[in-house]
Amino acid sequence: MARTAARPEAAAHRELRPAREDCPHCGRRTWADYTNHRTVTTLDGLLRLDLTVRRCPHPDCPLHLRPYRPEEEGRVALPQHEFGLDVIALVGSLRYARHRTVTEIHAELTARGVRVCPRTVTNLLDRYDELRALGLTDTQRLRKLTAAWGRVVLAIDGLQPDVGHEVLWVLRDCLSGQVLLARSMLSATQRDLAELIRSVSRALAVPVVGVVSDGQHSVRKAVAEALPGVPHQLCHFHYLREAARPLYEMDRHAKKELKKHVRGVRKLEREAEREAEGNDDRQGVVTRGYCAAVRSAISDDGRPPLDASGLKLRGRLRAIHESLGRAAESLSNASSSSSKAKAKAAAEKGGRAAQH
Numbered sequence: 167m168a169r170t171a172a173r174p175e176a177a178a179h180r181e182l183r184p185a186r187e188d189c190p191h192c193g194r195r196t197w198a199d200y201t202n203h204r205t206v207t208t209l210d211g212l213l214r215l216d217l218t219v220r221r222c223p224h225p226d227c228p229l230h231l232r233p234y235r236p237e238e239e240g241r242v243a244l245p246q247h248e249f250g251l252d253v254i255a256l257v258g259s260l261r262y263a264r265h266r267t268v269t270e271i272h273a274e275l276t277a278r279g280v281r282v283c284p285r286t287v288t289n290l291l292d293r294y295d296e297l298r299a300l301g302l303t304d305t306q307r308l309r310k311l312t313a314a315w316g317r318v319v320l321a322i323d324g325l326q327p328d329v330g331h332e333v334l335w336v337l338r339d340c341l342s343g344q345v346l347l348a349r350s351m352l353s354a355t356q357r358d359l360a361e362l363i364r365s366v367s368r369a370l371a372v373p374v375v376g377v378v379s380d381g382q383h384s385v386r387k388a389v390a391e392a393l394p395g396v397p398h399q400l401c402h403f404h405y406l407r408e409a410a411r412p413l414y415e416m417d418r419h420a421k422k423e424l425k426k427h428v429r430g431v432r433k434l435e436r437e438a439e440r441e442a443e444g445n446d447d448r449q450g451v452v453t454r455g456y457c458a459a460v461r462s463a464i465s466d467d468g469r470p471p472l473d474a475s476g477l478k479l480r481g482r483l484r485a486i487h488e489s490l491g492r493a494a495e496s497l498s499n500a501s502s503s504s505s506k507a508k509a510k511a512a513a514e515k516g517g518r519a520a521q522h
């Protein structure tokens with residue numbers, strides 16, 4: 167049944183970027199080419215994803231202009247699906263581990279706040295069955311999927327929507343975006359996981375050049391056992407992001423406070439524009455240049471966790487402030503004018519901000 171009402175606004179929002187910035191083939195830097203948007207229904211509500219897609223810009227590379235999407239995207243949802251993998255995993259677990267009927271599953275999802283019609287539950291169950299049916303016996307499929315890229319960046323996720331119940335382990339290829347293998351296991355020891363990884367890598371005709379995961383202990387050890395020497399990267403990114411979170415919050419607050427001090431810049435700019443109309447006012451040009459510099463500093467974000475937006479803004483405002491100080495000084499040596507007063511006002515504004 168088609169949806170009769172529009173989907174409500176997403177309650178949560180996440181920006182995902184590829185963890186790797188170099189081309190998986192030629193190793194040169196890729197470009198963040200464009201952004202994709204998706205809205206996914208998860209167990210925690212509607213989630214909007216803004217996804218940065220990178221591409222290799224070098225025409226001599228076989229992966230030239232092939233989109234490389236954020237590794238984490240596949241953990242949230244399957245390609246082209248509007249329901250999250252966590253919802254699919256829950257539906258499967260309710261059906262097979264707890265032997266619920268479709269009607270009962272529908273009631274459980276509704277009780278959890280997932281807006282879904284009974285027919286969709288059947289579809290989700292089909293998706294779950296398809297995932298589980300991805301057999302390693304079908305090596306043809308695996309080889310066809312991964313041949314175009316010539317290598318695999320393996321992602322390993324364990325989805326456990328229900329505490330105390332089985333975990334759906336999903337092994338994906340980040341390059342093709344496809345699920346290679348999914349298996350439901352009650353307990354997953356290092357040995358179980360290593361065997362899972364080994365069976366996938368054996369079935370492939372191309373090498374696994376990297377592994378990404380959330381860095382769980384058992385996963386890390388299993389990767390080291392099954393794929394010795396293969397870099398296992400994303401955990402660093404996750405650790406760093408988690409470790410830097412308090413710092414990130416403080417920096418974000420600092421940026422908000424800093425911005426308050428330069429809030430009037432657009433008004434100043436408009437005044438300068440009005441005065442400049444019809445006359446060749448060189449000082450007005452300079453004033454507007456400073457205003458533009460302040461506005462651009464405000465909108466120029468850093469890339470947390472390593473490049474803090476607040477600190478970056480402070481640095482830029484300070485540079486503007488110092489430049490303004492020099493300009494005001496040379497102006498005070500020249501004849502008095504209204505621009506002089508304005509430059510001074512702007513200098514004070516920038517100065518107050520830079521002191522914080």
Ligand SMILES: [Zn+2]
Pocket residue numbers: 189190191192193194222223224227228229230
């Ligand atoms: Zn390349």
